[in-house]
Amino acid sequence: MTLLDTINSREALCALNDAQLRQLCDEIRQFLVLNVARTGGHLASNLGVVELSVALERVFDTSRDRLLFDVGHQSYVHKILTGRRDEFRTLRMFGGLAGFPKPSESVTDPFVAGHASSSVSTALGMARTRTLQHEDYHVVALMGDGAMTGGLAYEAMNDAGESSEQLIVILNDNGMSITPNVGGIAQHLALIRTRPGYYRIKKAYRAVTAKVPGGKCLYRLTHRLKEHWKRMLFGTTFFEEMGFEYYGPVDGHDLKRLEYMLRLVKDRRHPVLLHVITQKGKGYAPAEENPDVFHGIGHFDPEKGMEPRCGHLPTFSDTFSETIDALGAQEPRICAITAAMLRGTGLDAFAAHYPERCFDVGIAEGHAVSMAGGLAKQGMIPVVAIYSTFLQRAYDMLLQDVAMLGLHVVFAVDRAGLVGGDGETHHGVFDVNYLRSVPGMQVLCPASQAELGQMLRRAVLEMTGPVAVRYPRGCDGAFTGIAEQPCLREGSDITLVTYGTLVNEVLAAAKLLEARGISAEVLKLPSIKPLDVRTVAASMRKTGRLLVAEEAVCIGCVGKELLASLRARGVGGPVRLCNLGDRFIPHGAVPELYRLAGLDAKSLADAAWEVCQNEA
Ligand SMILES: Cc1ncc(C[n+]2csc(CCOP(=O)(O)OP(=O)(O)O)c2C)c(N)n1
Numbered sequence: 001m002t003l004l005d006t007i008n009s010r011e012a013l014c015a016l017n018d019a020q021l022r023q024l025c026d027e028i029r030q031f032l033v034l035n036v037a038r039t040g041g042h043l044a045s046n047l048g049v050v051e052l053s054v055a056l057e058r059v060f061d062t063s064r065d066r067l068l069f070d071v072g073h074q075s076y077v078h079k080i081l082t083g084r085r086d087e088f089r090t091l092r093m094f095g096g097l098a099g100f101p102k103p104s105e106s107v108t109d110p111f112v113a114g115h116a117s118s119s120v121s122t123a124l125g126m127a128r129t130r131t132l133q134h135e136d137y138h139v140v141a142l143m144g145d146g147a148m149t150g151g152l153a154y155e156a157m158n159d160a161g162e163s164s165e166q167l168i169v170i171l172n173d174n175g176m177s178i179t180p181n182v183g184g185i186a187q188h189l190a191l192i193r194t195r196p197g198y199y200r201i202k203k204a205y206r207a208v209t210a211k212v213p214g215g216k217c218l219y220r221l222t223h224r225l226k227e228h229w230k231r232m233l234f235g236t237t238f239f240e241e242m243g244f245e246y247y248g249p250v251d252g253h254d255l256k257r258l259e260y261m262l263r264l265v266k267d268r269r270h271p272v273l274l275h276v277i278t279q280k281g282k283g284y285a286p287a288e289e290n291p292d293v294f295h296g297i298g299h300f301d302p303e304k305g306m307e308p309r310c311g312h313l314p315t316f317s318d319t320f321s322e323t324i325d326a327l328g329a330q331e332p333r334i335c336a337i338t339a340a341m342l343r344g345t346g347l348d349a350f351a352a353h354y355p356e357r358c359f360d361v362g363i364a365e366g367h368a369v370s371m372a373g374g375l376a377k378q379g380m381i382p383v384v385a386i387y388s389t390f391l392q393r394a395y396d397m398l399l400q401d402v403a404m405l406g407l408h409v410v411f412a413v414d415r416a417g418l419v420g421g422d423g424e425t426h427h428g429v430f431d432v433n434y435l436r437s438v439p440g441m442q443v444l445c446p447a448s449q450a451e452l453g454q455m456l457r458r459a460v461l462e463m464t465g466p467v468a469v470r471y472p473r474g475c476d477g478a479f480t481g482i483a484e485q486p487c488l489r490e491g492s493d494i495t496l497v498t499y500g501t502l503v504n505e506v507l508a509a510a511k512l513l514e515a516r517g518i519s520a521e522v523l524k525l526p527s528i529k530p531l532d533v534r535t536v537a538a539s540m541r542k543t544g545r546l547l548v549a550e551e552a553v554c555i556g557c558v559g560k561e562l563l564a565s566l567r568a569r570g571v572g573g574p575v576r577l578c579n580l581g582d583r584f585i586p587h588g589a590v591p592e593l594y595r596l597a598g599l600d601a602k603s604l605a606d607a608a609w610e611v612c613q614n615e616a
């Protein structure tokens with residue numbers, strides 16, 4: 001039995017002495033490594049916040065106080081300490097523990113999270129509610145230095161700093177986003193880190209005034225003067241200029257000091273920012289050495305600290321990486337842009353070869369897209385590589401700063417479709433709707449990596465105006481070729497229409513239908529805007545029945561547009577639209593989620609079979 005096994009309440013955690021707390025932190029680190037090695041997940045960030053999370057749970061009552069994790073990928077220790085330790089076996093699995101905060105799991109998770117830079121906004125909303133309702137709980141936002149590169153954080157701090165609300169922002173500064181943090185704020189933080197005298201002068205002053213008779217009074221009277229000296233000597237931090245009281249920097253692995261500081265800021269009656277310095281990956285050598293690799297990782301060997309190499313098939317992102325790298329050599333006007341996802345998108349190769357043409361803008365998707373507009377207007381060819389889910393942040397910029405001028409910007413929309421373990425905050429299931437709603441946008445949907453390479457080259461070198469190429473997380477399915485024509489399989493009883501890698505399920509469904517005596521024609525659309533309605537209409541005139549399968553929410557889906565266009569052309573007959581409906585899809589392995597949504601081969605075959613029971 002470990003010490004960790006005995007911590008079943010906040011009272012038990014609060015009763016531990018210093019030595020026991022050190023032991024507990026070691027055990028939590030071992031627990032994290034062993035469990036994430038089995039399930040995969042976000043390891044390095046969690047290893048970095050072990051002491052910080054323990055201190056937070058001791059100083060605050062997270063069942064009553066509101067603790068908001070920014071992004072939320074670093075909430076594992078909080079989950080372990082708030083009654084969910086045993087569920088880590090099921091981390092990120094279908095029906096299991098979520099990898100991000102989830103109010104439905106625990107009262108100690110006050111909000112969902114997954115996208116960066118929103119915690120201070122949410123925290124301020126809660127703090128204002130507390131004031132309006134005359135309550136007295138604490139509100140704490142825990143935000144990383146990477147999340148601090150997102151514009152939303154500044155909007156919130158601008159408002160919060162002036163609000164005079166009691167609000168605590170903890171800045172967990174490890175110098176890292178997924179890769180090393182970028183930009184002016186990263187430099188500002190680095191500067192503060194090298195000037196710890198800033199906090200020391202305050203502490204020394206407090207100690208001296210505490211010793212003299214009437215010291216408390218002296219402290220209060222001379223506080224302003226001291227602040228003035230401090231500013232003269234050390235300058236001010238950005239946070240103070242925004243209206244926050246700044247505390248720090250404090251060593252985030254010194255549990256005693258952390259607790260002391262947390263208790264100090266807990267008593268403040270206005271917005272405060274506590275600057276905590278941590279090491280990403282702390283305590284596990286492979287993660288300390290390669291925090292970016294262990295940021296989000298699949299299952300790995302905890303002894304060797306490596307992911308199994310065998311079975312690592314090339315992914316769509318790998319193909320994007322190779323293709324854009326090769327295009328960079330061919331066309332000097334190509335610029336690549338990432339919003340803090342250099343490795344995930346595969347732009348690292350391009351960045352290594354053409355550093356002057358590759359821009360990591362931080363977690364700033366809106367800025368990335370508007371900047372691409374500027375680049376395109378002045379004659380460059382920007383390729384903006386952003387995950388589908390994060391591009392949601394830049395919808396207005398797509399409209400105003402790219403499409404309205406018809407600018408040639410290529411959007412490499414990675415992680416389109418269901419992504420698996422990250423779950424509802426990360427599935428790329430809205431872009432079919434939002435991209436197609438942008439006037440002038442062309443949307444290509446490769447179904448294999450070979451098609452991705454070909455389409456990307458065409459989008460960059462031959463097409464004009466805004467073009468999105470959307471492709472999924474992971475590898476090819478059975479379909480690996482390049483379709484010269486939309487019709488992949490001829491049939492006479494029903495037309496099955498799809499696009500992207502869902503074609504693999506649809507082709508398998510056609511086979512199942514064949515075994516049941518139904519002849520299905522399979523059409524794969526290379527583009528979902530513009531739509532090739534004529535080909536679908538011709539096929540449906542032949543078969544008389546239609547099923548459209550897509551990995552997208554139902555509002556704004558391709559099936560609905562096809563249906564309307566077919567009806568307008570006078571093409572009728574029984575139709576079934578198979579999609580994700582009007583809901584959020586949970587976390588789990590993609591095949592399980594396909595089954596949940598009725599998009600696996602068997603469910604599709606069943607649906608098509610039902611349609612075929614109707615008269616054409
Ligand atoms: C809007 C948005 N863009 C991109 C991401 C992908 N992302 C997740 S964590 C992360 C880095 C966050 O860095 P930081 O906040 O410093 O936390 P750390 O991992 O260092 O603990 C990024 C870029 C995201 N979650 N949300």
Ligand SMILES: CC(=O)[C@@H](O)[C@H](O)COP(=O)(O)O
Nearest residue numbers: 071073114296344415422473
């Ligand atoms: C927390 C977060 O938003 C990212 O770390 C994300 O989980 C990365 O996803 P991939 O593993 O698909 O790159």
Ligand SMILES: [Mg+2]
Nearest residue numbers: 144145146176
């Ligand atoms: Mg960080």
